[in-house]
Amino acid sequence: MAWVTTAALALLAQTAAPTAREQKALVEAYFAADAKTEAGQNERRRIQRELAAVELQPSAAQKELAAILKRWEKGREFEKKSGQRFW
Secondary structure (H helix, E strand, O other), X not given: OHHHHHHHHHHHHHOOOOOHHHHHHHHHHHHHOOOOOHHHHHHHHHHHHXXXXXXXXXXXXXXXXXXXXXXXXXXXXXXXXXXXXXX
């Protein structure tokens, strides 16, 4: 059992962190995933695991946090063509 854990940790260590472009796409996909469905929750967990490999520098962390907060405040976009409104 211990060798399985060691092999899994070695495999995780070999995966490279996503590039800046990939990170941006992952953040967009994270907020686009539906948190109410199981599939959406699984997608969000997968994205969180990928983003966990990124080591942030203090100045970069502030920029990333500002971008994430901006998207968070914007919230979801609702379809306007259907005539339905969210109150």
